Amino acid sequence: MRWWHDEIARMLGRMEDTRKRVGDSYPHWCDYETGKWTTTVDGDWTGGFWPGMHWLAASYTGDQGYRAQALAQKQGLQNRTGVESVFKSFPFYFGGVLGAVLFQDKEAADFAIVGARSLAAMYNPALKLIPLGAQAEEGDHISSLESSIDSLHASPFLLWAAQACGDEKMRQIAVDHARSVIALHHRKDGSFIQSSTLDASGKLVRHHTHKGYSDTSTWGRAQVWGTLFSTMAYLRAREETSWLDAAQRGADWWIAHVPKDHVAFWDFDDPAIPNTERDTAATAAASSALLKLGKVAKEAAARSKRPCGHAGISASCQRTLAPGKESASFTRVERGRVAPFHSMTSSVRASSVGSTSMPSALPVLRLITSSYLVGACTGRSAGFSPLRMRSA
Numbered sequence: 001m002r003w004w005h006d007e008i009a010r011m012l013g014r015m016e017d018t019r020k021r022v023g024d025s026y027p028h029w030c031d032y033e034t035g036k037w038t039t040t041v042d043g044d045w046t047g048g049f050w051p052g053m054h055w056l057a058a059s060y061t062g063d064q065g066y067r068a069q070a071l072a073q074k075q076g077l078q079n080r081t082g083v084e085s086v087f088k089s090f091p092f093y094f095g096g097v098l099g100a101v102l103f104q105d106k107e108a109a110d111f112a113i114v115g116a117r118s119l120a121a122m123y124n125p126a127l128k129l130i131p132l133g134a135q136a137e138e139g140d141h142i143s144s145l146e147s148s149i150d151s152l153h154a155s156p157f158l159l160w161a162a163q164a165c166g167d168e169k170m171r172q173i174a175v176d177h178a179r180s181v182i183a184l185h186h187r188k189d190g191s192f193i194q195s196s197t198l199d200a201s202g203k204l205v206r207h208h209t210h211k212g213y214s215d216t217s218t219w220g221r222a223q224v225w226g227t228l229f230s231t232m233a234y235l236r237a238r239e240e241t242s243w244l245d246a247a248q249r250g251a252d253w254w255i256a257h258v259p260k261d262h263v264a265f266w267d268f269d270d271p272a273i274p275n276t277e278r279d280t281a282a283t284a285a286a287s288s289a290l291l292k293l294g295k296v297a298k299e300a301a302a303r304s305k306r307p308c309g310h311a312g313i314s315a316s317c318q319r320t321l322a323p324g325k326e327s328a329s330f331t332r333v334e335r336g337r338v339a340p341f342h343s344m345t346s347s348v349r350a351s352s353v354g355s356t357s358m359p360s361a362l363p364v365l366r367l368i369t370s371s372y373l374v375g376a377c378t379g380r381s382a383g384f385s386p387l388r389m390r391s392a
Helices: 002-022 049-061 064-073 075-082 086-103 106-120 149-165 168-185 220-235 241-257 280-296 299-320 362-370 374-378
Strands: 026-031 036-040 146-148 195-198 204-208 350-353 356-359
Touching (some): 002 049, 049 064, 049 086, 064 075, 064 106, 075 086, 086 106, 106 149, 146 149, 146 168, 149 168, 149 220, 168 195, 168 220, 220 241, 220 280, 241 280
Antiparallel strands (some): 146 195, 350 356
């Protein structure tokens, strides 16, 4: 599909521009009107996306310069090892696991395993999960008794690491974490609530949201992360069929509620719909989940999910990456709220730098990387193609 290759070319160009702007730092927030980045020295929770993009670029283009840059960029992320946050799974996964899977890079694998061991050390056996932690990047409601569906990403990361280093205890932690987080946050109707507060025994005290419209609404990214990370975890532990069931129910809910143009609103229960923000990053991640499920779900379910995944990818790329196709209805959203800046996880939209309209490529990493590593699980390697199975 030519349009997809065109979008990748634009992303690669945007990466080159971003490298010039951020130097040795990690891009974190960008003023989409000026192109000026706010950076970090240790990556924060988004830092792994930057080397992750370079691992993927190296795989797609064959240019080993991208691989060298990825290895160099992961160095600053090592400081995340000591951070008490369940979200450190993201920098170590994207910064290390991608290199280990795509290139069998030992340095990248060792880096990721160190991060996995520090993450596993946060496990609370009484709760049977890894809590958010005192330094979790949420801003409020963070402690050793808080959890969220966002944290489910820790399980596929730890499952990879456990297999890589032969650590059965780590594997059990990953399994316990997934079982607990899915059970806590998956509603009976198939939707996912974002956050939960627990007592010291692990019993649910209350549900709430860190980023959604309300404590009872369905934040778009909560739905996506529950569906995508359940799928990813299942792909590394095929005996856990309840995770596949959760992913399928989450996907069915998404398909039933996403707008006809396939681009999700930031929260499905915002009363201002349709006059509210869209979230193309959530849409991209949902497309990844749907494509994965199209390969592993039951045949009838697969037929209903793969076309929706394709449609979501097309809508995200063609409507918001193509130069000159900015739309006021696609306002940037940062983890569920309208953001004053463009960030590595905000909605994809064109950005103006000088007189040139350029696509902001970084958020699309969620689509590309979360479409990638299923191939690693099944022995296939598919480069950048969104229509082949890859697990992030």
